[in-house]
Amino acid sequence: MEVLSSHVFLKSVKDGEVSRKWKQQVVNIRRVTKVVKGGKKLQFAAIVVIGNENGYVGLGLGKANDVSDAVRKASYNGKRNIISVPLTSDKSISHLVRGRFGASTVLIKPASSGSGVIAGGSVRIILELVGLKNVMAKQLGCNNLLNNARASIAALQSIKRS
Numbered sequence: 001m002e003v004l005s006s007h008v009f010l011k012s013v014k015d016g017e018v019s020r021k022w023k024q025q026v027v028n029i030r031r032v033t034k035v036v037k038g039g040k041k042l043q044f045a046a047i048v049v050i051g052n053e054n055g056y057v058g059l060g061l062g063k064a065n066d067v068s069d070a071v072r073k074a075s076y077n078g079k080r081n082i083i084s085v086p087l088t089s090d091k092s093i094s095h096l097v098r099g100r101f102g103a104s105t106v107l108i109k110p111a112s113s114g115s116g117v118i119a120g121g122s123v124r125i126i127l128e129l130v131g132l133k134n135v136m137a138k139q140l141g142c143n144n145l146l147n148n149a150r151a152s153i154a155a156l157q158s159i160k161r162s
Helices: 006-012 067-080 121-130 145-157
Strands: 023-036 039-051 056-064 082-084 097-101 104-110 135-141
Touching (some): 023 067, 023 145, 056 145, 067 082, 097 145, 135 145
Antiparallel strands (some): 023 039, 097 104
16 A cells, blocks of 8 residues: 655644644553663653544554653654555445454454444554544454554555555
8 A cells, every 4th residue: 555755744744733634542651661780761652543534544653761752752653654545435445354463463344334433442543543434343363452553554554446
């Protein structure tokens, strides 16, 4: 699928414009530690999804010593990894897709009009921010939030354009 080049996207997503056109949602914030010579070093890892609810979505991961810095880094990383997803006229997808990342597998299939988004966890956030309204999704295998999010991005990238 088509990946937007970061310089074209970042022109349209300046600090003031991101709140108007693009929506950003934090999927998870967790504490991570690293054992160093003097003891343990505490950091925060944030997973953020950014999308415009019109066929574009990006996933970002950021780590920092402070939560706000981790979220800022993750949103910047998400802006650089925007993908394009073809939507049908009734805000669904054209065919069943399967995405894999690590031990996680995500199945996404079209649903009838009026069904809504039937999914859970990070997959639901991604599907809503890409603008899908009538889809069903199932997470198989591992229930790691980051791996499921990356598997759903891989599934959305594999949708064939008609």
